[in-house]
Amino acid sequence: xxxxxxxxxxxxxxxxxxxxxxxxxxxxxxxxxxxxxxxxxxxxxxxxxxxxxxxxxxxxxxxxxxxxxxxxxxxxxxxxxxxxxxxxxxxxxxxxxxxxxxxxxxxxxxxxxxxx
Amino acid sequence: xxxxxxxxxxxxxxxxxxxxxxxxxxxxxxxxxxxxxxxxxxxxxxxxxxxxxxxxxxxxxxxxxxxxxxxxxxxxxxxxxxxxxxxxxxxxxxxxxxxxxxxxxxxxxxxx
Numbered sequence: 001x002x003x004x005x006x007x008x009x010x011x012x013x014x015x016x017x018x019x020x021x022x023x024x025x026x027x028x029x030x031x032x033x034x035x036x037x038x039x040x041x042x043x044x045x046x047x048x049x050x051x052x053x054x055x056x057x058x059x060x061x062x063x064x065x066x067x068x069x070x071x072x073x074x075x076x077x078x079x080x081x082x083x084x085x086x087x088x089x090x091x092x093x094x095x096x097x098x099x100x101x102x103x104x105x106x107x108x109x110x111x112x113x114x115x116x
Numbered sequence: 117x118x119x120x121x122x123x124x125x126x127x128x129x130x131x132x133x134x135x136x137x138x139x140x141x142x143x144x145x146x147x148x149x150x151x152x153x154x155x156x157x158x159x160x161x162x163x164x165x166x167x168x169x170x171x172x173x174x175x176x177x178x179x180x181x182x183x184x185x186x187x188x189x190x191x192x193x194x195x196x197x198x199x200x201x202x203x204x205x206x207x208x209x210x211x212x213x214x215x216x217x218x219x220x221x222x223x224x225x226x227x228x
Contacts, residue, residue: 006159042221058215088157103148105216107162108159
């Protein structure tokens with residue numbers, strides 16, 4: 001089955017720890033995204049990557065870091081500098097940016113991060 | 117800066133009703149608009165994608181329209197069913213094609 005997987009489903013972090021959320025896709029998509037969702041709210045963009053070895057900050061990048069070493073993978077690290085990391089994190093991908101028709105986004109099942 | 121608003125925040129209807137969900141955006145310079153469904157604790161499922169040059173898209177009981185000049189999109193759901201109960205979000209992709217702006221969603225409850 002083609003799709004996007006995220007792991008773990010639930011993650012608990014102690015204050016001061018860095019944690020890494022995994023996102024893998026087998027859709028052969030070039031573009032990948034990380035969003036944060038807080039209760040009752042829409043999604044806010046953290047980082048996005050249009051191609052391997054390249055990524056850009058979104059609207060709320062402070063306290064987060066990413067890498068894009070492989071086309072299939074776009075891990076997100078939540079660092080201790082992120083003041084309020086408790087949220088639902090969603091990874092998405094799209095075929096690419098070359099041409100409007102490629103811009104449909106597909107989402108993974110999400111990771112719920114809780115700071116203890 | 118693009119802002120996306122979805123009104124109402126919550127909607128409850130009896131089964132079988134036809135209904136309309138609204139999405140408005142402030143900047144009409146968009147590439148496309150996408151409607152999603154989200155069940156509690158789950159990821160987003162893509163429902164419909166409307167390109168900036170299109171006026172509407174249809175999939176089964178769903179019909180989405182786009183009026184760029186007025187900054188509005190509607191999602192029409194025909195003959196609603198309890199299984200349609202979920203939160204519906206719209207997302208607008210702007211000239212910076214890597215970024216989408218999401219509304220806060222409308223939570224729909226369809227009562228049997």
